[in-house]
Amino acid sequence: MSEIINADLCVIGGGSGGLSVAAGASQMGADVVLIEKGKMGGDCLNYGCVPSKSIIAAGHAADVIRRSGRFGVNGTEPAVDFLKVREHIRSVIAGIAPHDSVERFEGLGVKVLQEAAVFSGPREAKAGDSIVRAKRFVVCTGSSAAVPPIDGIQDVPFLTNETVFELDERPEHLIVIGGGPIGAELAQAHRRLGAKVTLLEMFRVLGKDDPEVTEFARRRLVEDGVAIREGIKIVSVGGGGNQISVEIEADGQTETITGSHLLVAAGRRANVDGLNLEAAGVSYSPRGIEVDARLRTSNKRIFALGDVAGGLQFTHVAGYHAGIVIRNALFRLPAKACHDFVPWVTFTDPEIAHVGLTEAQAKEKFGDDVKVLRWSFEENDRARAERETEGLVKIVVGKRGKILGASIGGPRAGELLQPWVLALSQKLKIGAMANAIAPYPTLSEVSKRVAGSYYTDALFGERTRKIVRFLQKFG
Template sequence: MNNYDVIVIGGGSGGLTVAAGAAQFGAKVALIEQKSGLGGDCLHYGCVPSKALIAAAKEIHEVRKNGMKHGLEVKGVTDWSVIRNQIQSAVDTIQEHDSTSRFQNLGVDVHHARAVFLDEHHLRLSSGKTIKGKRIVIATGSSPVIPPIENIEQVKVITNESLFYMEHLPERIVMVGGGAIGMEMAQALSRLGSEITVVDHSDMLFKKEDKEIAEKMQKEMEKELTIHLGARVNKLENNQGEITAVIEGEQEKRVGIDALFLAVGRKPNTEKLQLDRAGVELDEEGAVVVNDRLQSSVSHIYAIGDVNGQFPFTHGAGEEGKIAVSNAVFGLKRKMNYENLPWAFYTQPEIFHLGITEEEAKTKLGEDYTVIRASKADRMIAEQDDTSFVKVILDKKGFILGAHGIGANASDWMQILVMMKTNGQKIRELSSIVHPYPARTEIVKQLADQYWRKKLFESNITKLTSKYISVFR
């Protein structure tokens, strides 16, 4: 039997961070991944292929839109096989960095197998081996939820795990779910030529976002997509080979479809691990319950990434991996803090989210906060971009509580606010940072102008300076 200092179950972003970090610090490490390649959902089914798809869809959309704008007629049908090859090329290029051989060269024992717990220290692999670990890190990620839909077997079902490897692009798709995955893919597939109908049970899209941002974004999405809110798809009907989705809401509607895309949420991959043998506690959703040090109910077993249900984004899993390495390998007691972790939706325009929303500020602080907004920076005006918008929530001292943006490349030009919030800098410090004119980041610098306008021109200071100038200058 092989004994390890650290066993990592799952070869995604979080698991690879732990395996590489622990091995480089001298620990004896085993990495278990049931698929033939490392990289996890992000590389094979999520972040990488989806952004490659979005980029291709954006290019096609821009060609058509700008051609029409300038009097050109653009015709033709998208070649899905070409786009699929571009997606695979992006995955293959990044896969080289996440190769099995790279981790083996770091000293990691890589096992491509499934694992189940025998007890709190021992794992049985599908290869037949039994291994033991002083510390174990669970990083098995999550999978798409498949909702109960009557007659679902009669139509092609798509999830993020099958989308990028389809042979053909369906003509008519009903997108069940209007979350991040649903809206990113709905918009991209629509731009590639599919007829997309989005169905979501909520009364509003992007409900976790600041309401002002969500409302702006919903209007943008409605320009390109047919959207039914407060509705569900509970069954499909087959009328002589024509498949229809029955959309149940305020009014019942029927939509002919060629495929059903399921994006209603994700569930933690814990079901097959037999964690009860190790005494690891799960919550009602099947996620591993962890403390702020990422320890499960069994102190030497950690859980990071989607499997713990805390922050379902790849960069969050990477940060949790760093904390897990510190605590599992060195016995430190570092705590995971999510307050300064942003997220973004890579729709067009993009959404950026950091910290609390204005609605959350009202609930937590009453009236003890300030909101500053900015829009229409010169670069955006020059590019006829009338959508870009920034909103920041501040405490009374000018520290950033939340920052929210919408616009082209918002995930890039909002990053300076992440640095400022992380470093505890006040919004006024933006005034001392010079941006090359007319960079898109000027929209963020406008926030400092708004702040000073409120602080100076709406206060008694203006009266004092006016009197000083009239008397002494």
């Protein structure tokens, strides 16, 4: 006999977005059921953001030792214990896991079902031996690594972000398919930990960001020893065990690259399989569940958020979506999601951070009304002291000083981006950034300096000089 559970809200998926909705709704007085078939915390905690930044930190530590000679400190090739690197990654995950645990959420009053959810009707879902009937549902099942249709790839062992962090031995030669953020980050981290790495990309590495800004990260990847092959076609994959071969084609010539491990980082696909969305009257496609601006599906009592909704696939977007869903589902407020000012960061070294429009996008939209401001990290005293001067702040400005977008490639770019996110979201003009006082010596001065450059021509032009000379005649 199935147990029937009635609830105000049923959340399907215990990742970042789902947990935010469940915790918020329960604490606000709603009767909430959370269904999660896998690990609590979802992709971000277990296979994505947390483990990837942990291995990046390990790679950075090794690189600091390797390059410490530039400070007059004896640098040496670091000894890397890859098993302990894995323990470090697991330790970081374990430290965060209690915050996302079943016990914590049950303590908040959420009923947690550790089963797979399958819709059996427009207001009903099955989870193991339970049937959940809820006034509203929220689908936040996330995404998984997409496997491209390459000849032979299903016949060889390959890694994805869900398995690469479980390695207890350093790869002898890691071949990475995909030069986006995930591929570039993991390629650099493994190279810094001593693995030979080849990065394969059909188009351009880190191609979704401004090329003027990404060039610094690309250059560092090459300096670190990552072999980058861009503009290539992957013909086939073969081999097995510790001998994986990838046949590529470039400029009409074929070449075979052989490595010990293969990592596939060629995009993501929405997790919609097995939900029986048809029974719920929810429209979807291979890109994900179709939603309106209020994140409602074709069944207005069912919402979808985060990666599964087919938009920008970032943990912070899922968290933002959670707030939109709560306002709609609990308070019946017609809140709409706006993605105009969503920031993102690629955690290569140096980092790449962006919000708003790129130079190309702004010029396509506004034409000659766009002014581009640039400031190099070479002009920053803190960057010089730390010998991290490779980088650029690039700001796109429209009419009357309106900030249109910001791109930063440089040390701690992700941390430096936040003032620009605030400026864009609050519709501040470039003068607000130029007039702010930045503490010295900090990297944050780059933002003030680049903003101040907007006024350089006017302040130091001939017209200003004439005004000053005229006024000085009066004593």
